[in-house]
Amino acid sequence: MFSVDKKNNIKLTRGDDLTIHYPLMDSSGNPYELSENDYLVLTVKEDSSQTEPTFRVQAENGSHDIVIPPALHKDLDFGTYKYDIEVFLGNGKHYTPTAYKDFVITEEVGW
Numbered sequence: 001m002f003s004v005d006k007k008n009n010i011k012l013t014r015g016d017d018l019t020i021h022y023p024l025m026d027s028s029g030n031p032y033e034l035s036e037n038d039y040l041v042l043t044v045k046e047d048s049s050q051t052e053p054t055f056r057v058q059a060e061n062g063s064h065d066i067v068i069p070p071a072l073h074k075d076l077d078f079g080t081y082k083y084d085i086e087v088f089l090g091n092g093k094h095y096t097p098t099a100y101k102d103f104v105i106t107e108e109v110g111w
Helices: none
Strands: 002-004 008-011 017-023 039-045 057-059 063-068 080-088 094-105
Touching: 039 063, 057 063
Parallel strands: 008 094
Antiparallel strands: 002 008, 017 063, 039 057, 039 080, 080 094
16 A cells, blocks of 8 residues: 655555556646656655665656665665656756655554
C-alpha cells in the first residue's frame, strides 16, 4: 500500500510495488507531455548529505510513470528517507519540480 499526501510526501509499505504517475504542467498551467527524449528520475536518500543514493529510478523516455519495484526497497530499514523527482529534457534543460520530500518506508506484517 502507498499514499501521497498534499505535500507530495510518500508512504510505502516495504516490499510493495509502486508506480507513480507524475503529470507535469507548463508555465501556463497546461498539461506538458514528455517527448521521446525527455525522462523523469526519482532519487531516494537517507538525507541530503548522503553521497550515493539509496536508490534511483529512471522512467522510460517519454513516460510519466515511475516504476519502483519491490527489490529496490524490500531490505531497507523502516523509517523516513528523502526523495526528489527531476525532469531531464531532450534540449539539455533540467528541472526539479519535487524536491526534498519525505519517502517513508512503513512496516508490513506479511514479510
